[in-house]
Amino acid sequence: MVVQHADPAHEHGDHHATQSWVKKYLLSTDHKIICFQYMFTGMTLAIVAGFFSYVFRMQMAFPGMNVPGWGLVTPSDYNMLVTNHGAIMIFWVAMPVLIAAFGNYLIPLMIGADDMVFPKINRLSYQIFLLSVVVLFASFFVDGGGFGGAWTMYPPLMAKAEYNLTGAGSSVFLLAVALEFVAFLLGGINFVTTAMNARAPGMKLYDIPIVVWMIVIASILFMASVGPLIAGAVMMLFDQQLGTAFFDPNRGGDPILWQHLFWFFGHPEVYVVLLPAIGIVAEIITVFSRKKLFAYKTVLNTAIGTGILSFTVWAHHQFVAGIDPRMANIFTVTTLIISIPIAEMMFVYVATLYGGSITLSTPMLWALGFIGTFLIGGVTGIFLGASGADIYLHDTYFVLAHFHYTFFPIAIIGTYAGLTFWFPKMFGKEMNETLGKIHFWGTFISFNCIFIPLFFTGMLGDHRRIFDYTNFPELTTPMLENLRAFATLSLIVMLGFQLVFVYNFVTSLLWGKKAEINPWRANTLEWTTASPPPHGNWPVLPTVYRGPYEYSVPGRKDDFWPQDAKG
Amino acid sequence: MIENWVPALSSYAKDIDFVFDVIFWIVIAFWFLLVEAVFLYLIVRFKKRDGVPAQYITGEIKSEKNWVHYPHLAVLACDVVILFLAIRVWYDVKQHVPPIDETVRIVAQQWAWSFVHAGADGRLDTTDDIKTVDDLHLQVGKTYAFKLESRDVLHSFSVPVFRLKQDAIPGRVVTGWVKPIATGEHDIQCAEICGIGHALMPARVLIETPEAHAAWIASKGVSGAGE
Numbered sequence: 059m060v061v062q063h064a065d066p067a068h069e070h071g072d073h074h075a076t077q078s079w080v081k082k083y084l085l086s087t088d089h090k091i092i093c094f095q096y097m098f099t100g101m102t103l104a105i106v107a108g109f110f111s112y113v114f115r116m117q118m119a120f121p122g123m124n125v126p127g128w129g130l131v132t133p134s135d136y137n138m139l140v141t142n143h144g145a146i147m148i149f150w151v152a153m154p155v156l157i158a159a160f161g162n163y164l165i166p167l168m169i170g171a172d173d174m175v176f177p178k179i180n181r182l183s184y185q186i187f188l189l190s191v192v193v194l195f196a197s198f199f200v201d202g203g204g205f206g207g208a209w210t211m212y213p214p215l216m217a218k219a220e221y222n223l224t225g226a227g228s229s230v231f232l233l234a235v236a237l238e239f240v241a242f243l244l245g246g247i248n249f250v251t252t253a254m255n256a257r258a259p260g261m262k263l264y265d266i267p268i269v270v271w272m273i274v275i276a277s278i279l280f281m282a283s284v285g286p287l288i289a290g291a292v293m294m295l296f297d298q299q300l301g302t303a304f305f306d307p308n309r310g311g312d313p314i315l316w317q318h319l320f321w322f323f324g325h326p327e328v329y330v331v332l333l334p335a336i337g338i339v340a341e342i343i344t345v346f347s348r349k350k351l352f353a354y355k356t357v358l359n360t361a362i363g364t365g366i367l368s369f370t371v372w373a374h375h376q377f378v379a380g381i382d383p384r385m386a387n388i389f390t391v392t393t394l395i396i397s398i399p400i401a402e403m404m405f406v407y408v409a410t411l412y413g414g415s416i417t418l419s420t421p422m423l424w425a426l427g428f429i430g431t432f433l434i435g436g437v438t439g440i441f442l443g444a445s446g447a448d449i450y451l452h453d454t455y456f457v458l459a460h461f462h463y464t465f466f467p468i469a470i471i472g473t474y475a476g477l478t479f480w481f482p483k484m485f486g487k488e489m490n491e492t493l494g495k496i497h498f499w500g501t502f503i504s505f506n507c508i509f510i511p512l513f514f515t516g517m518l519g520d521h522r523r524i525f526d527y528t529n530f531p532e533l534t535t536p537m538l539e540n541l542r543a544f545a546t547l548s549l550i551v552m553l554g555f556q557l558v559f560v561y562n563f564v565t566s567l568l569w570g571k572k573a574e575i576n577p578w579r580a581n582t583l584e585w586t587t588a589s590p591p592p593h594g595n596w597p598v599l600p601t602v603y604r605g606p607y608e609y610s611v612p613g614r615k616d617d618f619w620p621q622d623a624k625g
Numbered sequence: 626m627i628e629n630w631v632p633a634l635s636s637y638a639k640d641i642d643f644v645f646d647v648i649f650w651i652v653i654a655f656w657f658l659l660v661e662a663v664f665l666y667l668i669v670r671f672k673k674r675d676g677v678p679a680q681y682i683t684g685e686i687k688s689e690k691n692w693v694h695y696p697h698l699a700v701l702a703c704d705v706v707i708l709f710l711a712i713r714v715w716y717d718v719k720q721h722v723p724p725i726d727e728t729v730r731i732v733a734q735q736w737a738w739s740f741v742h743a744g745a746d747g748r749l750d751t752t753d754d755i756k757t758v759d760d761l762h763l764q765v766g767k768t769y770a771f772k773l774e775s776r777d778v779l780h781s782f783s784v785p786v787f788r789l790k791q792d793a794i795p796g797r798v799v800t801g802w803v804k805p806i807a808t809g810e811h812d813i814q815c816a817e818i819c820g821i822g823h824a825l826m827p828a829r830v831l832i833e834t835p836e837a838h839a840a841w842i843a844s845k846g847v848s849g850a851g852e
Contacts, residue, residue, distance in 0.1 A: 133825075137821060206821065212817070221777055307796025349680075349682070350683055352682065352693075354685075356684070378790045383715070387712050391708060398704065401697065404660065405692075405696055413679060415673045416672050416673055417673050418668075433660060445715040518631060519785035521816045525824045529825060530812045
């Protein structure tokens, strides 16, 4: 232990002496630094998207008010804000943080490798991602302002400047999305190759921690689904800038084609971000219940099954879009079938708790919070997947509340779970537990207070993306107005609680207690190196003797059994 | 459940509400509450206690696998019930077309709805057609076919009280049907983002008694057919 501590410090010092700050932190090929780049960029973008949601929710609750920090919300402001809130949260927060940041950090450290297989491609991936962020921000400031046709970019609205009134903004936005895809294709190649080829000696396929598997499966899903959308994006860009007519019905094009291309990608994309989050949760609940993961192979199989099925459900986004109504029947069947592997996964996680010795630490609260709330997202999906009920619920706030109950657990709860869990390893410091719990409860309760009311406004007929309901007599009842205002106030409370996290994060980083090598007494390999791990991760790469979840094995003194421990 | 807040005014509105209710009872009232209850119980029951180690359960033995296997089969059974019901209602609303009494043309554009009513002769595309903007006049009890068109971008014709929603696509005529079963005046919304005026496409549907409807047609006939 002492030797391990001394070694990284020495190497750390070495690098510091020879590398400039720019080289070390901006042009690094070290997977851990690239994780931080993705993570901090993603979190910065989350602040932007969170601010957007504050502005448009204020408009929802108090139509026509001067929103502090923004001013009057015009219809084009509103459309631009909701569009970019959605796009940023999916493409520039959930993906970089969950896949790129956690993938970069965890894959080499959990499989016992010194770095990614292609470190320079890894660096290039982040640089292109950063470029996409710059291009996205540029789209807000071009002539006409940012694109406001929803993150789904349906033509003809997206395709023609005369319809969307943001000709430049929509093309620049499309470019930003395309660049982001390039970044994640490069990242995905790295994740899959590294996990398959660079594992420590002795680590068999079923010894790989679930979170690594999940990131690998997610990367494969992404790479397999994004092709059609990239083709579609190029066609769209041509329609916008070169006057082609792929999606223009007046000249032989088909606007519905875009919806197929988009959702063929868009639905697997849900699972692209879900799987890493669900993997993070698996790591945390096993550690804090001191239990072996219930039915490891079942979890793995359901993840693969979900991934494959996710390619067959896309048209449930299009039930009332004007597709042949007979087609809806097929997609209703596939959509409801996908509830089976997901339900199985939830059952497995609940079963893992049975017979455990559960400690409700901050990461564990987040992980359990994920299960508790993701369930709501899952069950409400059944209403929408059932074509008969979707006729009414389609494009209402019920849909919005449903997918926030999936994406919020994924992108926010999952991220906080992972971050509080691996913080000691990443930064070598411990976070404050009391502040962590205050942050958890504050966020968790106010999150539910935002979106439960929105299920009801949706059931009562509030349609999405309408910036002002005052034109609709039936949507201006006191009940609806109160529900909307309550959701908005809850949002403000929730955003306020994030300051607790920022405070905790910064103070822990600066003055936190020094973390041990393995503070949670976990089994996986990242807990066998120094906190934080040095460049190259281990002085001598570890050898693996067993699976990752051997907790509380009968007959052993310790209730954990590290993967690299010989006996 | 929905009819408590939003009246069910088309012949199929109650069926759609029924699908919603059945799903609610199966997945929320049963599954969701059950799983959350078990989940919370396990958290409390197996909270760390001194001297009580965790059990070593792999979940790989058949008897253990059955813990999730049986619930899993139950989920499958519930899915089949929901599927059967959802597809049946979908078929009745969107695939099967009952005998039609009259046809109405609905044209969406940035940012208004216009409606072409058949007029006194009950047939579209004749000289006595009545064209209105933002007011759809229907007679209670009549079965209407609609022809939905768009002049520019995608819109979506949504009448919550009818539980009816259908996207309008430029370059196509999308058809469907509705049979209003009670009189009243209600909102029509656009449910697909269509540009900066998306919120400015409110329209009203006026469901009238046969007498009132005839009177309305007559009043239009006097002031001149077609506009």
